[in-house]
Amino acid sequence: QQQVKQSPQSLIVQKGGISIINCAYENTAFDYFPWYQQFPGKGPALLIAIRPDVSEKKEGRFTISFNKSAKQFSLHIMDSQPGDSATYFCAARKAGGTSYGKLTFGQGTILTVHP
Amino acid sequence: GAGVSQSPSNKVTEKGKDVELRCDPISGHTALYWYRQSLGQGLEFLIYFQGNSAPDKSGLPSDRFSAERTGGSVSTLTIQRTQQEDSAVYLCASSLASRQRGYTFGSGTRLTVV
Numbered sequence: 001q002q003q004v005k006q007s008p009q010s011l012i013v014q015k016g017g018i019s020i021i022n023c024a025y026e027n028t029a030f031d032y033f034p035w036y037q038q039f040p041g042k043g044p045a046l047l048i049a050i051r052p053d054v055s056e057k058k059e060g061r062f063t064i065s066f067n068k069s070a071k072q073f074s075l076h077i078m079d080s081q082p083g084d085s086a087t088y089f090c091a092a093r094k095a096g097g098t099s100y101g102k103l104t105f106g107q108g109t110i111l112t113v114h115p
Numbered sequence: 116g117a118g119v120s121q122s123p124s125n126k127v128t129e130k131g132k133d134v135e136l137r138c139d140p141i142s143g144h145t146a147l148y149w150y151r152q153s154l155g156q157g158l159e160f161l162i163y164f165q166g167n168s169a170p171d172k173s174g175l176p177s178d179r180f181s182a183e184r185t186g187g188s189v190s191t192l193t194i195q196r197t198q199q200e201d202s203a204v205y206l207c208a209s210s211l212a213s214r215q216r217g218y219t220f221g222s223g224t225r226l227t228v229v
Contacts, residue, residue, distance in 0.1 A: 102160060
């Protein structure tokens with residue numbers, strides 16, 4: 001059962017444009033929603049994260065928008081740069097339980113930013 | 116160390132052989148996770164260790180897969196009688212046992228079964 005669905009699978013954006021990646025989840029027990037960025041040959045690195053008690057979080061050019069009622073969240077990259085070209089993963093974590101640290105990941109989005 | 120260290124970085128093995136993948140987490144991190152990343156796929160959870168608690172093995176795909184964590188630090192993922200479908204990048208991550216922290220991933224071990 002895929003609990004976190006991510007779209008699109010790939011995205012091409014021109015330099016300076018806005019990149020938008022969307023995720024939808026099914027389990028209302030999720031309480032923490034991070035985004036990870038992965039460059040080729042490297043492990044994913046935490047980019048930004050949000051909790052469901054806020055609707056938006058911004059860090060520099062990266063913003064997470066969260067819609068609890070729709071069970072959706074998205075990553076917006078403003079003024080996209082070629083150096084942002086990477087694979088992006090959304091994830092979600094359940095509150096409580098013996099494995100509360102375990103993250104469920106989306107399928108990933110390959111972002112290409114053209115100069 | 117400063118980061119999560121995984122070894123080897125690449126491993127090519129023949130079908131049917133056993134392999135061991137090693138993970139050295141960040142010192143002081145009590146939680147350790149193994150994930151598998153197949154080509155073009157997301158990250159598939161395999162197993163999770165948290166302190167002295169029993170590990171969450173719910174993601175292990177078959178009984179050919181096992182993992183242990185010795186002394187609350189180094190972890191080894193063992194795949195017995197490897198199959199071609201086991202070819203993937205195996206990622207290890209660690210974290211503090213805090214709800215405010217994210218994972219720190221290693222660079223992974225790329226396993227190729229021929």
